[in-house]
Amino acid sequence: MKKPILIFLAIFLFLLSALVALPFIFKDKIAERIEREIDNSINAQVYFDLNNISLSIFKRFPHISATIKDAGIIGNPPFQNDTLVHMDLLQVDFNLKSIIFDDYPTLTGIHLDGGSVYVKVLEDGTANYDITYPSEEIPTESNFKLSVDLIEVNNLDLIYDDRSLQFFMALGNIHAEGKGDFTLDVYDLPVKAEALIADITFEGINYLSNKQFKGETLMHIDMDQMKFSFGDGNFALNDFLFHLGGFIALPVEGIDFDLEFGGKDNSFKSILSLVPGMYSESFGNLKTSGSMDFGGFFKGLYNDNSFPSFDISLKVENGMFQYPDLPRPVSDVNLDMQIKNSTENLDNTSINISTFRMNFGSNPLSGRFTLANLITYDMDGELTGKLNLEELTSIFPIEGMSVKGLLDVNAEAKGRYDSVAKIIPSIDAKMQLSDAYVKSADYPAPIEKLNVNASILNKSGKMNDFLVDLSQFGFELEDEKITGRLKISDFSLLNWDGAVEGAVDLGKMLAIFPMEGIIMEGKVLADIQTKGSYKDVEESRFNRLDTRGTIALNKFYFTSTDLPQGIRIHEAEANFSPDRINLTRFDSRIGQSPLQATGFLSNYLNYILNEDEVLKGQLTLNSSKFDVNEWMVESSESSELSVIELPKNIDFNMSLAADEVLYDNLVLKEVKGNMNLKEGILTFKDAGMKTLGGQMLLSGSYDPRDLAAPKFDFNLNLSNLSIPSAFESFNTVKAFAPIAEHLTGNFNSNLSFSGILGQDMMPVLSSLDGKGLLKVADAAYKNSQLLQGITSLTKLNDTNTIQLRNISIPIEIHQGVMDVKPFDLRLWDYQANIQGSTGFDGTINYLINMQVPAGRFGSQANALLATISGTSANESTIIPVAINLGGTYKSPKIGLAGGNSIENLLANALKSRVTAEKENIQEQVTQQFKAAEDSVKKEIQLKAEMVQDSVKKEAEKKVEETMGKAVEEAKSVLKGILGRKTQTKPDTTKKNN
Known part of the structure; x- marks a missing residue:
């Protein structure tokens, strides 16, 4: 066993x-x-x-x-x-x-x-x-x-x-x-799902946000007909329950809908759960009563020419809700609403709110509204109510705020809107806020004597009988009073007549109505009268407008999370006329930089009232010391600079004078010049400054209209600039003239160059084009590996220093390669000619042609010459020496051209002299060098194109990230709501395939 x-x-x-x-x-x-x-x-x-x-x-x-x-x-x-x-x-x-x-x-x-x-x-x-x-x-x-x-x-x-x-949708959890x-073409798919609807937005309109969804249904899938049917199922948004039946199909001509939906076992509390701000942790304790009914259908073909018909109705009867810790309810809530369209044209949508009524405590609010369609806008509606604002605090939880006052609303509108026939609905609407009072727990003094008396009247339905009369507006805050009035008449012309006068302490207002992350102080004093017509604005008849007065700002300070540098305006005053605003005084500190300004703005009314209008102006700016680095835009993810976008609808002429300007690692003295901002391009003219021990004059432009590839085009006139300082301060000098690291002295230059800027606002070296002339009056070149290599190779001199005097170097830059045209100089005691190129990647490719007396080679040259011709060499016997410089400046490769040793070079050179060969050895070497250089240039330029392509893609990525800000905000919302890390970008170092 x-x-x-x-x-x-x-x-x-x-x-x-x-x-x-x-x-x-x-x-x-x-x-x-x-x-x-x-x-x-x-x-x-x-x-x-x-x-x-x-x-x-x-x-x-x-x-x-x-x-x-x-x-x-x-x-x-x-x-x-x-x-x-x-x-x-x-x-x-x-x-x-x-x-x-x-x-x-x-x-x-x-x-x-x-x-x-x-x-x-x-x-x-x-x-x-x-x-x-x-x-x-x-x-x-x-x-x-x-x-x-x-x-x-x-x-x-x-x-x-x-x-x-x-369309944008963000779902979480x-x-x-x-x-x-x-594997089947027709099958059933039972589905259960739940999710947080963080955001659903279509064409800029937000339809749902922060709603909890649950659903369970049996879907019938027919892949042959691309038809997806919904069986009996249960769905919920927060506490709002509904059913959904029918199908969605995907024929070639569009999307075919046949959906029917309706509320299920709902009460008035269910619909309240969809009201923003009410569905919180305490929602379960909310006292409610009343009934609710909801239903409708959505049926038809959706494509560019057709929209499904629909009928959506919502009915609430005898609704009531009351917060458990507050004494008064909102009661007698009744609503009967229908939104309907029985055609394929969305413009035929009608809205009918036959009943709307509720009581805020003892304050009733009621109304009705109908809209026949979205073409002629035939409407009929009314709204009446009287609200005691103090009583509202016993209905809704309002922490840290006390309000008082009476609000009386009575409005009626009936008729059609037709802009061609100049017909609008007849309107009789009045709104009065009497003796209102607002007090914040964070500030001891209230806003009081707040009064608003406004009406909209149009009895005939004709546009020219239209009148908006804000006959009274005003309030007081600690004995500071502001009052105003405004009338608008004739709907087609929009004539206005208004005024505002008084003073407002911004710090006190911010204490009463706090805004997160903002600190603000200062007092605004205004005395403005305005009268005119929008028709005259459209047709630029500014002489018919009468807007005048003054606005003054004293001891103003503002800082925020987006503007941490802060702005302090000690004193500013502007006066208004119909065609311009004159800035007569402006004394400020922008960040740590003092700034004074005067100037004017014109076309400001058109600019404010029309999207495509251009604001014009002229400013004169003065500063004793301005730190530009404070205001360079920084990306949210790093401290790197990013592209500064310029507005396209501003036309400003600016003149600037500053004793000192700090930009990047440069200190600029006696800065002055003229700038013009137009169509999104900033143009410089006659800009001058002292820097790096010399003088710089600048003209050119900065064009960031293509944010992925912002362009610049500059002309520079440099006088007596320090060569070591230029090397330390300019990346272009480090890249294209690395020799400057070991040069002492000053230089002059006339240089024009253009290219694109990277997202860090620095030139993309591979994109540079330019030309100019570098002039060196007196400089010393010493202690470099390049000189050490040449002396080691030729044995002609053991001094690691060269004096340079009165040298002119013509240069051209194209596609990331700086071409140095042939120029003469003395290397130690020898006449020399240099030509070649430097790549944006640091590679060098140069040819040095030297003329060396044979006697400097000593007995070796005499022996060779005697062997060849029977005579000795002397000082008049010139030996051409050609040296190739390659590799990089930090790690140079140095060799002799035309021979692999000094002995071969001497033999060939002396033999050529004796035999009187017509072809010059040095010319041969130069031609060979140029042929090889062309190949090197092509490689560098190909590399430049690849780098530019990479830079452009990276720039487009950053621009795309800016455009996709809504996506990042949605991810942040999900992260905040769910309280867990949202995976947005994995470790891409683990890529397979």
Whole structure:
């Protein structure tokens, strides 16, 4: 009996060991299969680490489970900086038999725990999810089969950013379950899901934000007809429950909808859960009563020419809610609203709010409204109410604020809006705020005697009878009073007549109405009268306008998180006339820099009231010391400078005079010049300054209209500048004239150059073009590896110093290569000629042609000459010596041209003199050098093009990051709401494929 038991136990242990070992035995085969399927299917960068892949047969026996951690997909250009998918942990279940014996694997389960999906569609429709190979490019056919017993998704974040449709959606903490046989053309897919809807925005309008969604339904999938049907299901937004039935189909001509929806087991409290600010942790304790009914349909074809018909209704009866710690409720809430369109044209939408009524404590508010369509805008509505503001604090929780006053609203409107016929609805609306009072707990004094008396009247429905009368507006704050009035008449002409007078202490206002991250002080004094017509503004008849008065600002200070440098205005005053604003006084400190200004602005009314108008002006700026570095824009992720964008609708002429300006690591003295900002381009003229021990004159332009490739074009006139200081201060000098590191003395130059700037506001060296003349009156060149190399090679001199006097060096820069035209100088005691080039990457390629008396080579030259001609060499016998300089300035490669040793060079040179060869050896060497240099230049210029392309892509990435600010904000919202790290960009060093 014992023997069979032992045999059974041995077989069981063997099978158990085999099951444990089986995944490891076939791990390489499974991994190889995964990589092959990825290569054959996905045209993107898939990153994962094989060490993060584990296999198990016990998780879902008899299936084998592959688990991978920290994997994802990064798109190819133009989405190379976007992570399409990141997965914290993904488990995929396969049929074990299909892995081992079949030609293709059968996938039976998917389990995702933690991750993010970022779908991006550009304006031209290019999408980052389009990562499968076109049919003609697929190397081999993928044979995955999907009959999934279970799909599980947990803690997934999704951002959908479709810029072609102006649609944006951010979902967080997605949990979903489903299963189905995806190998079939028609199948059922049971789905359960929940998510946080952080943001849904379409065409700039936000429709949902910070709402919790839950849903469960059975979807019927018909892939032949591309039809997705919804069975009986339950859905919820916060506490609002609804059902959804019907289908969505994708025919060739558009999207076909046939959806029906309605509320389910809801009360008035359910609809309150959708009101922003009310669905909080204390929402469950809110006292409510009343009923609610909601329903509608959405049916028809959606495309460029058609919009589905719809009918949406919402009805609330006898609603009431009351915060548990406050004494008064909002009661008698009744609403009957219908939004309907029975055609394919969205302009035929009608709105009917037949009932709207509620009581804020003992304060009633009621109204009604109908709108026939979105073409003629036939409307009929009214709103009446009386509110005791002090009573509102006993209805709604308002911490740290006391309010008082009576608000009386009575408004009626009926008729049609037709701009061609000059018809508008008849309107009779009045709003009066009497003796209001606002007091903040953070500031002891209240805003009091706040009175507003306004009316809108148009009895006839004609535009010229339209009148807005803000006959009274004013308030007091600690004995400081401000009052105003305004009348607007004739809707087609928009005539106005208004005035404002008084003083406001900005620090006190900020204490009453605090704004996060802002500090503000100072007093504004205003006395302005204005009268005119918008019609005259449109037609630039400014002589018919009468806007005049003064605004003064005293002891003003402002700082914020976006402006940490701070602005302090000691005293400023501006007076107004119809055509211009004159800045008569402006004494300030901008950051740490004192600044005074005078000037004017013109066309300001057009600029304020029209989008495409240009603000014109002239400013004179004076400063004793201005630190530009304080105001260079810094990126949010680093301290590097970034491109400064200039407005395109400002035309300013500016004259500047500053005793000292700090820019980057330069100290500029006696700065003066004229600048013009027009159409987004800043132009400099006659800008002069003292710096680096000399004088600099500058003319040129800065053009950042293409933020990815901002251009500059400068003409420089440099006088007596220090060569060592120029080397330390200018990257261009370090790159193209590294020899300056070992030069002492001064130089002069006339130089014009242009190119593009990088995102750090520094020139992209590979893009530079320019030409000019460098003049060195007196300089010393010493202690460099280059000189050491030349002296070591030629043995002509052991002094590591050269004096340079009265040298003119013509240069040209093109595509990252500085071409030095031939110029003469003396190297020690020898006449020499130098030519060549320096690349933006630091490479040098120069030829030095020297004329050396034969006697300087000593007895060696005499012996060679005597051997060749029978005569001795003397001082009149000139030997041409050609030296090639290559490599980099820091690591030069120095060699003799035309021979590999001094002996060969002397022999060839002396033989040439004796035989009177017509062809000059030095000319031969020069031609050989130029031929080789052309090849070197082409390599450098090709490298320059590659660098520029890389710089442009990086710049486009930064511009794209700016455009995608909404995406980053959505990620921040998700992170803040969920209280966990949102994966946005994985470690791309682990890329496979």
